[in-house]
Amino acid sequence: MTTLEATGRRxxxxxxxxxxxxxxxxxxxIEEQPPPDPGRLRPTDVVIAVKSAAVGWVDLLxxxxxxxxxxxxxxxxxxxxxxxxxxxxxEVDPSAIAVGDRVLADGLxxxxxxxxxxxxxxxxxxxxxxxxxxxxxxxxxxxxxxGCCLLGNYETAYHCLIACGALKRGETVLIHGATGSTGLAxxxxxxxxxxxxxxxxxxxxxxxxxxxxxxxxVLCSKPADGAPGFREEVKALTGGRGVDVVYDxxxxxxxxxxxxxxxxxxxxxxxxxxxxxxVARGKGQRGAPNAxxxxxxxxxxxxxxxxxxxxxxxxxxxxSIRGPRLAQILxxxxxxxxxxxxxxxxxxxxxxxxxxxxxxxxxxxxxxxHPAE
Ligand SMILES: NC(=O)c1ccc[n+]([C@@H]2O[C@H](COP(=O)([O-])OP(=O)(O)OC[C@H]3O[C@@H](n4cnc5c(N)ncnc54)[C@H](OP(=O)(O)O)[C@@H]3O)[C@@H](O)[C@H]2O)c1
Numbered sequence: 001m002t003t004l005e006a007t008g009r010r011x012x013x014x015x016x017x018x019x020x021x022x023x024x025x026x027x028x029x030i031e032e033q034p035p036p037d038p039g040r041l042r043p044t045d046v047v048i049a050v051k052s053a054a055v056g057w058v059d060l061l062x063x064x065x066x067x068x069x070x071x072x073x074x075x076x077x078x079x080x081x082x083x084x085x086x087x088x089x090x091e092v093d094p095s096a097i098a099v100g101d102r103v104l105a106d107g108l109x110x111x112x113x114x115x116x117x118x119x120x121x122x123x124x125x126x127x128x129x130x131x132x133x134x135x136x137x138x139x140x141x142x143x144x145x146x147g148c149c150l151l152g153n154y155e156t157a158y159h160c161l162i163a164c165g166a167l168k169r170g171e172t173v174l175i176h177g178a179t180g181s182t183g184l185a186x187x188x189x190x191x192x193x194x195x196x197x198x199x200x201x202x203x204x205x206x207x208x209x210x211x212x213x214x215x216x217x218v219l220c221s222k223p224a225d226g227a228p229g230f231r232e233e234v235k236a237l238t239g240g241r242g243v244d245v246v247y248d249x250x251x252x253x254x255x256x257x258x259x260x261x262x263x264x265x266x267x268x269x270x271x272x273x274x275x276x277x278x279v280a281r282g283k284g285q286r287g288a289p290n291a292x293x294x295x296x297x298x299x300x301x302x303x304x305x306x307x308x309x310x311x312x313x314x315x316x317x318x319x320s321i322r323g324p325r326l327a328q329i330l331x332x333x334x335x336x337x338x339x340x341x342x343x344x345x346x347x348x349x350x351x352x353x354x355x356x357x358x359x360x361x362x363x364x365x366x367x368x369x370h371p372a373e
Contacts, residue, residue, distance in 0.1 A: 004035035008126020016065035018282035023063035024355045043091035052144035053081035054125030055367040065284025071112040071119045079107040079125025095228030102138040104147040107135035110291045139333045149340040149366035153185035154329045160309040165267045169194030171244040179206040181366045209364040234261035259298040306324045339363035347373035
């Protein structure tokens, strides 16, 4: 059965930019999208009429080829999306996925972050094609916006805090970039584990939201006189001991300051480097001429366990780590104890504005694009 009729629209990255902002200004176009032709699809394919697509940091980095995984331009961005099933192939189990179902796409198995043929179908489009194994039911209580802000953010938070960081009830975790989409998910996950959360960000206003979202303490990390200063506050909050775990998605001066307010033997989780995003060359050139540098003196004297936490890479190398992670996240969703916060939504025609707002961290939580508006 098919409901594929109307011509749609899609965003296309025509070439890699020098930086994400260069790509947004000079390498992005909005094109007509004919509905997918079922005659050319696989019997296990599903066509999704996209309702909402997450605009993620990784979507931005990918447009300049500065992310480790590069779909070949021209490609349609949008790692994660949700929508309504518009067509299913004859070999798709109708009791699992049927036309009209509300679903979300698994960004590791389909779309620009996946490996293989489905890389070409991103969520910044009216229609996306995904293999049935990449299509999950949208949790009943979730909006489409929440659905596309679930897996990447919470899987990252789980992988970093629990699988890599072994965060436990009663411990204290310092979460940087807590206003961001993965950072806020980390706040939620850490609270579900039973940890005390100290969250940082550069804006008091946004941190108020993070506190409402569950953080026990919030600290403004905005550099005063060039250097962020939160170590004394962290020490005061931990009775002079320092934190057990650091969730560091920011890097640079924030990492250094964090290493001065950790407990001996703390786990230091390297999640990302939002403050120094240009470690690699632009336009998809390889090499890391601006690689980050480690403060080895602090790492040794504090007995730190510095752990790199690349969720997608670790999962591709050891797929078995994913089952327990998904089961726990979907269990929390089912129990009603986990709910992604979506800070901004844009119609497709305003994709450039959406991507720039994401890059500038203009809001708290997720950012989404609505292809049908
Ligand atoms: N390890 C993994 O598997 C994994 C998975 C996904 C993402 N990541 C990485 O995690 C990082 C965050 O991703 P995200 O999706 O959460 O991004 P996001 O939603 O844009 O959040 C990033 C947060 O970082 C802060 N920030 C941005 N630029 C900064 C700067 N120059 N200095 C200090 N703080 C800055 C902002 O908070 P304030 O404005 O409040 O300061 C912002 O809310 C990225 O580096 C990304 O590559 C890693």
